[in-house]
Amino acid sequence: MTATATQLEIDRDKGDFKYEESHKYDAGVGLNEGTIDYICDVKGENDWIRDFRKRALKVFEGKPMPTHWATKDLENIDFSKIRYYLSGDNRSKKNWDDVPDEVKETFERLGIPENERKFLAGVEAQFDSEAAYSNIKEAVSKDGVIFMGSTEGLMEHPEIFKKWFGKVIPTGDNKFSALNSSVFSGGSFIYVPPGVKVSHPLQAYFRINAENFGQFERTLIIADEGAEVTYMEGCTAPKFDTATLHSAVVELVAMPGAKIEYITVQNWSSNVFNLVTKRAIAHEDAVVKWIDCNIGSRLTMKYPGVVLKGRRARGEVMSIALANEGQHQDTGAKMIHAADETTSNVISKSISVGKGRSTYRGQVHMPKHLKGCKNNTECDALLINSDSRTDTYPAITVRGEENYVQHEASVSKVSAEQIFYMQQRGLSEAEAMSLSVNGFVNDLTRQFPMEYSVELKRLIELEMEGSVG
Amino acid sequence: MSQSLEITNLNVNIGDKRIIKDFNLTIPKGEVHAIMGPNGTGKSTLAKALAGHPDYEITSGEVLMDGESILDLEVDERSRAGLFLAFQYPMEIPGVTIANFIRAAKNARLPDGEDLNAPAYYKELYEKMDALKIDRKFTSRSVNEGFSGGEKKRCEILQMAMLEPKYAVLDETDSGLDIDALKIVSEGVNALRGGNLGALVITHYQRLLNYIIPDQVHVMYDGRIVKSGDKSLAEELERKGYDWIKEITETAA
Numbered sequence: 001m002t003a004t005a006t007q008l009e010i011d012r013d014k015g016d017f018k019y020e021e022s023h024k025y026d027a028g029v030g031l032n033e034g035t036i037d038y039i040c041d042v043k044g045e046n047d048w049i050r051d052f053r054k055r056a057l058k059v060f061e062g063k064p065m066p067t068h069w070a071t072k073d074l075e076n077i078d079f080s081k082i083r084y085y086l087s088g089d090n091r092s093k094k095n096w097d098d099v100p101d102e103v104k105e106t107f108e109r110l111g112i113p114e115n116e117r118k119f120l121a122g123v124e125a126q127f128d129s130e131a132a133y134s135n136i137k138e139a140v141s142k143d144g145v146i147f148m149g150s151t152e153g154l155m156e157h158p159e160i161f162k163k164w165f166g167k168v169i170p171t172g173d174n175k176f177s178a179l180n181s182s183v184f185s186g187g188s189f190i191y192v193p194p195g196v197k198v199s200h201p202l203q204a205y206f207r208i209n210a211e212n213f214g215q216f217e218r219t220l221i222i223a224d225e226g227a228e229v230t231y232m233e234g235c236t237a238p239k240f241d242t243a244t245l246h247s248a249v250v251e252l253v254a255m256p257g258a259k260i261e262y263i264t265v266q267n268w269s270s271n272v273f274n275l276v277t278k279r280a281i282a283h284e285d286a287v288v289k290w291i292d293c294n295i296g297s298r299l300t301m302k303y304p305g306v307v308l309k310g311r312r313a314r315g316e317v318m319s320i321a322l323a324n325e326g327q328h329q330d331t332g333a334k335m336i337h338a339a340d341e342t343t344s345n346v347i348s349k350s351i352s353v354g355k356g357r358s359t360y361r362g363q364v365h366m367p368k369h370l371k372g373c374k375n376n377t378e379c380d381a382l383l384i385n386s387d388s389r390t391d392t393y394p395a396i397t398v399r400g401e402e403n404y405v406q407h408e409a410s411v412s413k414v415s416a417e418q419i420f421y422m423q424q425r426g427l428s429e430a431e432a433m434s435l436s437v438n439g440f441v442n443d444l445t446r447q448f449p450m451e452y453s454v455e456l457k458r459l460i461e462l463e464m465e466g467s468v469g
Numbered sequence: 470m471s472q473s474l475e476i477t478n479l480n481v482n483i484g485d486k487r488i489i490k491d492f493n494l495t496i497p498k499g500e501v502h503a504i505m506g507p508n509g510t511g512k513s514t515l516a517k518a519l520a521g522h523p524d525y526e527i528t529s530g531e532v533l534m535d536g537e538s539i540l541d542l543e544v545d546e547r548s549r550a551g552l553f554l555a556f557q558y559p560m561e562i563p564g565v566t567i568a569n570f571i572r573a574a575k576n577a578r579l580p581d582g583e584d585l586n587a588p589a590y591y592k593e594l595y596e597k598m599d600a601l602k603i604d605r606k607f608t609s610r611s612v613n614e615g616f617s618g619g620e621k622k623r624c625e626i627l628q629m630a631m632l633e634p635k636y637a638v639l640d641e642t643d644s645g646l647d648i649d650a651l652k653i654v655s656e657g658v659n660a661l662r663g664g665n666l667g668a669l670v671i672t673h674y675q676r677l678l679n680y681i682i683p684d685q686v687h688v689m690y691d692g693r694i695v696k697s698g699d700k701s702l703a704e705e706l707e708r709k710g711y712d713w714i715k716e717i718t719e720t721a722a
Contacts, residue, residue: 099506208547212602289708331515340513382646410565414525415560417560418560418562419558420520420523420544420560421556421560421562423543423544423545423548423563423572424520424544424545424547424548424553424554425545425548425570425571425574425577425628425632426545426548426549426574426577426578426632427573427574428543428545428577429545431545431573431577432545435562435565435569435570435573436562436565438564438609439562439563439564439565440563440564440566441564442565443564
């Protein structure tokens with residue numbers, strides 16, 4: 001191995017790893033107006049964006065941490081030590097031969113395609129996806145679909161972008177949406193014209209660009225009247241990761257009769273704070289479905305929501321969260337009913353392993369003047385090992401007598417006797433645990449696209465292997 | 470190398486309590502042995518200790534499977550080495566179908582990176598289910614979830630048939646079964662009998678042994694075998710009751 005090997009840190013249990021990095025553009029540590037000017041200058045942004053960012057910074061600074069309801073662990077984030085903008089990656093000098101065999105094996109086991117492995121290993125600064133991306137882009141652009149990075153979208157399509165940007169999730173929604181609004185970069189912009197049904201899922205994979213990916217992503221997806229689109233976000237490979245704070249904002253707009261499905265499978269390394277705001281507006285007869293799988297991270301706080309603004313709009317959230325030793329998954333869903341005959345469905349499954357902790361927070365809101373609204377919420381928790389912890393905080397405000405709400409919650413355990421039984425059939429302890437977990441999420445994952453449920457299954461296996469001493 | 474499951478001077482504790490006491494038994498491959506005894510005498514403890522349950526501490530003694538000690542092996546390693554335990558109370562595994570469970574267990578027996586051939590697997594599974602008179606629809610049900618007592622026991626026998634162990638311990642397989650279920654389960658066990666399997670059938674009642682005719686019967690009392698004989702011993706025991714065993718044990722002591 002060459003000298004790079006000495007700069008490499010590997011968590012052999014999980015396959016997370018990182019190299020020393022250097023970047024062409026680096027806003028330095030800490031956040032102030034100067035940071036924002038630096039970002040705007042590097043990106044060549046218009047003044048309205050600069051103003052938008054600076055206003056957001058004030059809001060961010062003015063808002064307290066939400067520790068009156070959320071975990072105190074948030075106080076451990078030191079905003080003055082974070083790098084808010086990095087791009088122009090210089091790490092491409094690394095050689096594939098320098099990547100340790102363990103990491104290569106992990107990629108092998110996860111079934112990551114060859115060309116993507118090099119990117120994920122940090123060998124190539126730019127994931128060699130240009131070809132795949134332009135094919136997809138070309139295919140969909142025939143129908144007038146816009147699919148690009150949000151930075152590009154902001155420049156090239158301000159007339160669409162500005163109309164919806166920050167409207168679903170206003171800057172001041174919460175402290176982290178304000179943070180994102182001040183320093184966002186990366187993320188996707190998608191516009192699907194009326195009546196266009198995009199047949200293949202659009203994947204974030206295809207548009208990863210030179211911008212440092214993921215840290216403060218801003219995604220905006222608009223499906224115009226009667227349009228349909230599925231978007232897949234995330235990456236199930238162990239992450240090449242130096243950033244410890246990820247705070248994305250994702251806004252979806254489903255115009256009348258439109259359908260949007262947004263799928264996330266994320267596998268964060270265990271030092272990451274993953275604080276994400278995701279919300280959709282569903283107009284008349286529109287359907288928005290969030291499928292959200294969270295594995296890893298130190299703390300994830302994420303409550304995908306749908307504002308059911310038009311009559312007969314429907315919102316769905318299906319989520320799976322796995323909290324391993326030392327991790328806290330604080331996830332849930334928000335369904336804001338704002339029109340008659342709107343329906344929503346929330347199915348949440350959480351798994352806590354060891355001292356891993358999972359929390360479900362759900363909000364269902366139906367005001368008094370509405371009629372014929374329905375919500376169904378199911379949250380199931382699975383505990384593996386007795387010191388795991390799970391909490392459920394449903395906040396249901398339902399007024400009016402013609403609305404219907406149903407809430408079910410269950411907690412089950414994988415007992416030592418179950419593990420013994422499975423081991424007696426020849427499964428290792430880790431295999432037994434991952435089989436139980438996969439059984440627990442099975443009825444949900446069956447509804448996922450095939451490739452995602454297969455990847456999720458593999459991820460759970462890897463995660464369980466890591467959790468057995 | 471001796472083709473047998475050989476238990477020598479085995480002592481097993483649960484917590485501080487000694488349950489199995491200087492226990493000796495050899496089951497040659499190809500034979501079916503039965504252990505009978507009153508409740509609380511250590512029959513199930515023996516079964517679980519052999520399988521390697523972590524709550525059962527083996528304080529001394531030896532267990533050899535075809536000449537190799539299994540005591541240093543993990544639970545799953547003992548299974549893969551060829552030891553099968555049919556549980557008295559099989560556990561439920563919600564969301565995991567029987568087909569997937571048995572498949573995972575068979576996959577665990579393959580070298581790393583190799584995967585079971587799916588069509589061949591299902592062919593074998595269906596053949597064995599037919600032989601055991603188990604409805605094929607069964608494969609898509611979650612393991613033991615909502616099963617009747619009889620279904621659970623048949624599911625155990627199906628797993629045994631699919632995993633083809635060298636030695637099997639059947640722990641009170643007859644408990645909770647009506648006479649029809651008992652017949653079907655016994656037929657299953659009898660179908661698996663032969664030169665490649667050594668079996669230890671643990672039971673409280675003699676009636677199971679009307680269907681599974683043992684080569685030898687052992688009577689267990691207070692953690693050890695106190696009397697052995699052929700199948701007529703089971704009948705004698707049924708006639709005289711367990712008090713007879715108590716008497717002869719105490720007289721001997």
